[in-house]
Amino acid sequence: MFIHTVFDILAWTCGGLMALWISRRGYLSGSQRTPFRDPGYFIALGLGAVAGALAFGSLNIGLAGRWELGHSIAGAIAGGIVAVEIFKLAAHVHGSTGAQFVAPLAIGIAVGRLGCFFAGLPDYTYGTPTALPWGVDFGDSIPRHPVQLYEAAAMLAFLLVYLRCIATRSKVFLTQGFYLFTAWYAVQRFAWEFLKPYPKIAGPFNLFHAICVVLFLYSLFMMRNNRELRQAG
Numbered sequence: 189m190f191i192h193t194v195f196d197i198l199a200w201t202c203g204g205l206m207a208l209w210i211s212r213r214g215y216l217s218g219s220q221r222t223p224f225r226d227p228g229y230f231i232a233l234g235l236g237a238v239a240g241a242l243a244f245g246s247l248n249i250g251l252a253g254r255w256e257l258g259h260s261i262a263g264a265i266a267g268g269i270v271a272v273e274i275f276k277l278a279a280h281v282h283g284s285t286g287a288q289f290v291a292p293l294a295i296g297i298a299v300g301r302l303g304c305f306f307a308g309l310p311d312y313t314y315g316t317p318t319a320l321p322w323g324v325d326f327g328d329s330i331p332r333h334p335v336q337l338y339e340a341a342a343m344l345a346f347l348l349v350y351l352r353c354i355a356t357r358s359k360v361f362l363t364q365g366f367y368l369f370t371a372w373y374a375v376q377r378f379a380w381e382f383l384k385p386y387p388k389i390a391g392p393f394n395l396f397h398a399i400c401v402v403l404f405l406y407s408l409f410m411m412r413n414n415r416e417l418r419q420a421g
Contacts, residue, residue: 192311195303202299203292215354216287216362229285232275233268240267248395249312251387258312261297262377262399265370269406284414286366294347294369298340305336315383333383342376364411371407374400 210216244263249256276285304313308326315333317323323331346369353361361368378400386394 192303192307195300195306199296199299199303203296206295207288207292210288210291210354213355215351226279228279229272229275232271236271237264237268240264240270243267244395244399248386251389251395252312253387260396261300262373262396262403265293265373266399266403269370269403284363284366284410286369287362290350290365290369291347294343294350297373298343298347301336301340301343305334305340313384315380316385318383335380335383338380338383339376342380343373346372364414367407367411367414370403371411374404374407378404 241259241261241264242257244266245258245260246256248260249258272285276282301313304311305324308314309328313336314326315335317330318333319331320333322334324334325331350361350365350369354365378397381394381396381400382392384394386396388394389398
């Protein structure tokens with residue numbers, strides 16, 4: 189879809205510019221950095237993210253009875269994390285290595301969700317019907333929750349807090365930033381999933397509820413482990 193493609197490109201562009209701006213400001217100096225000289229890290233990240241995005245996005249559409257290729261941001265994050273953690277384990281890399289991805293991901297998701305909003309019904313990311321005054325008619329004469337805008341607003345709110353905290357040298361955000369991002373993404377996405385017409389896999393919960401729970405538990409475990417590693421050092 190043309191509109192979605194335009195916003196996807198815009199999301200990548202905004203993410204890249206954000207990464208460049210933060211780097212030039214030196215906000216992340218002193219934090220654990222990604223091993224930039226090892227291409228294996230980025231190969232693992234890219235392959236994991238693509239595989240997760242396609243696998244979970246397509247599975248969700250398939251559960252709805254439409255067996256076609258799909259993609260998912262939650263799936264991309266989960267797949268990327270799994271692949272990178274496997275790589276880090278094999279390469280004996282310890283601690284958080286995702287600090288520089290936090291702000292680019294946050295703004296990229298926010299912009300990407302705007303693309304989902306303007307793409308309308310074909311994108312299959314719309315919300316359930318609502319009688320609230322801000323319900324949006326995507327073309328089927330049914331006012332729906334603009335969940336795409338809810339998520340965009342949630343990620344922009346996190347971005348503002350994150351930028352403020354790293355600018356003031358918050359130790360928690362400098363050392364645990366990626367895990368805080370993952371936790372926040374999981375919590376807000378979990379909430380919005382109740383407002384989507386996706387097929388359920390257990391009671392009121394859909395596939396992405398399950399992914400969000402796993403991401404949240406991962407972030408808690410890694411924050412604790414990361415803190416213990418730093419204290420031991």
